[in-house]
Amino acid sequence: MSNLETLIQRLPKAELHLHIEGSLEPQLMWDLAQKHHVELPFSDVDAIKSAYQFDNLQSFLDLYYQGADVLRDEDDFFQLMWAYLCKCHEQNVLHAEIMFDPQTHTERGVSYDVFMPGFIKAIEKARDELGISVYLILSFLRHLSEESAIETLEKARPYYEHIKAVGLDSSELGNPPSKFERVFAQAKALGFKLVAHAGEEGPPEYIWEALHLLKVDRIDHGVRSIEDPELMAYLKQHQVPLTVCPLSNLKLCVIDQMSEHNILQLMNDGLRVTVNADDPSYFGGYLNENFMALAEHVNMQASDLITLVQNGFKASFLPEKTKQDWLGIIEDTVSQLGVK
Numbered sequence: 001m002s003n004l005e006t007l008i009q010r011l012p013k014a015e016l017h018l019h020i021e022g023s024l025e026p027q028l029m030w031d032l033a034q035k036h037h038v039e040l041p042f043s044d045v046d047a048i049k050s051a052y053q054f055d056n057l058q059s060f061l062d063l064y065y066q067g068a069d070v071l072r073d074e075d076d077f078f079q080l081m082w083a084y085l086c087k088c089h090e091q092n093v094l095h096a097e098i099m100f101d102p103q104t105h106t107e108r109g110v111s112y113d114v115f116m117p118g119f120i121k122a123i124e125k126a127r128d129e130l131g132i133s134v135y136l137i138l139s140f141l142r143h144l145s146e147e148s149a150i151e152t153l154e155k156a157r158p159y160y161e162h163i164k165a166v167g168l169d170s171s172e173l174g175n176p177p178s179k180f181e182r183v184f185a186q187a188k189a190l191g192f193k194l195v196a197h198a199g200e201e202g203p204p205e206y207i208w209e210a211l212h213l214l215k216v217d218r219i220d221h222g223v224r225s226i227e228d229p230e231l232m233a234y235l236k237q238h239q240v241p242l243t244v245c246p247l248s249n250l251k252l253c254v255i256d257q258m259s260e261h262n263i264l265q266l267m268n269d270g271l272r273v274t275v276n277a278d279d280p281s282y283f284g285g286y287l288n289e290n291f292m293a294l295a296e297h298v299n300m301q302a303s304d305l306i307t308l309v310q311n312g313f314k315a316s317f318l319p320e321k322t323k324q325d326w327l328g329i330i331e332d333t334v335s336q337l338g339v340k
């Protein structure tokens with residue numbers, strides 16, 4: 001292992017932008033399709049893997065929603081969440097704020113009472129056996145109507161105590177944050193934290209809308225902020241976190257090459273940037289692979305990587321005291337490793 005690889009592996013990390021449906025590995029997809037007699041348009045597991053070539057966000061989403069169709073009963077959702085949390089354990093990710101898309105399931109007749117108990121059992125097992133803390137983020141699908149999002153929030157009521165935040169994902173272009181102003185106001189009044197995908201494919205105006213109309217606490221992606229100097233100044237002044245996902249940006253052709261990623265510029269301009277995996281099974285890597293891609297292609301130094309890891313905890317929704325505890329552990333790990 002290189003020094004940077006050891007550093008990345010050894011540091012305790014937080015993941016803030018992860019779609020649980022995007023952690024469905026081809027093998028599990030295949031096994032669940034067999035179990036439920038779901039017909040997939042693939043001849044075997046390798047054919048699923050080879051289909052993961054995307055031109056843009058939509059070409060990925062088409063496959064992602066199709067893949068999620070194999071998730072049918074409570075144990076499927078347990079297995080999905082448990083597999084991801086075991087990966088966290090392997091990679092020393094000790095806190096995860098995980099998005100789930102209720103409408104991806106309710107729209108095909110799979111109810112909250114199926115997926116939530118599966119998720120909750122896996123989360124409690126990971127807390128007890130692996131020492132990992134998890135917050136759930138209920139994400140609305142922005143290609144659907146605001147009425148559907150309102151109904152989705154309402155149906156989640158029995159599970160509110162298990163949900164920390166609401167989010168907004170799916171097809172960005174043509175579905176601006178302004179479409180969801182009322183449902184975000186409702187979620188805020190209920191005490192949820194707020195996040196939204198913005199500035200992944202969409203323009204800086206969508207980031208302004210997420211900030212001013214939805215009043216989000218974090219921006220998911222936000223890499224197009226760089227196009228608007230006023231927005232950059234605002235994000236810096238208010239230290240609004242961006243949950244950046246390097247391998248996702250590469251796979252969805254937001255950038256042509258990893259070496260072109262603007263993450264270092266965003267950091268050097270004083271923004272609170274974090275690194276995340278987004279949909280690891282589709283994009284070829286979990287959190288550590290995202291850090292490694294930056295270490296290899298973006299000329300990141302150990303100190304940059306440490307800042308990014310610290311930012312993961314600072315930008316989390318953990319209580320202040322817990323954040324400070326993690327920052328202390330990071331500092332201790334850095335001195336044990338003798339990294340400057």
Ligand SMILES: Nc1ncnc2[nH]cnc12
Pocket residue numbers: 019022057064169170171172197200248278279
């Ligand atoms: N990267 C992404 N952007 C928008 N919606 C998503 N749903 C899952 N991954 C997504």
Ligand SMILES: [Zn+2]
Pocket residue numbers: 017019169197220278
């Ligand atoms: Zn995402």
